[in-house]
Amino acid sequence: MADFGLSTILALAGTAASAAGTLAAGAASKSAGDFQAAQLEQQAKEEKAAAQREAERATKEKNFVLSRQQAVAGASGLGALDETVQSLAGDIITQGEVNKGMILYGGEERAKGRRAQAAAARMEGKAKQTGSYFGAAGTLMDGVGSFAKDWNPTPYAAPSSGIYY
Secondary structure, rough: OOOOOOOHHHHHHEEEHHHHHEEEHHHHHHHHHHHHHHHHHHHHHHHHHHHHHHHHHHHHHHHHHHHHHHHHHHHHOOOOOOOHHHEEEEEEEHHHHHHHHHHHHHHHHHHHHHHHHHHHHHHHHHHHHHHHHHHHHHHHHHHHHHHHOOOOOOOOOOOOOOOOO
């Protein structure tokens, strides 16, 4: 049996520590990606909620304009059922709904962007973790290969009989 010197033991321990460090870095990258993804998903929810609040504000503004129109029409003597007043009210309602739809659409699109960023962050973290597995395996193989190359407990010797099996 071969004698393991201190330098051999330290080299093998260093190889194992390096591989363990590579795995730990991969796990940390995955955790960081998951954390970033969670933050981005929260931002997506906030984008959508902000758009909903803005759309509600636009609806209130539309209703206020309609109410003001009715008051002005009544004060002018036209009346609420006048054809011009009704036509203007229809335009206000249409524009108000368009504004509301655009606000909601914009919020949903911003939320989609955040969710896509979250998915990318998760994929990046997972890819780094997978890469760490290969990196650790490579480190171990390199260390063991170096050890095996330098260590030969029983060098090959030809049989004395001259017969090879």
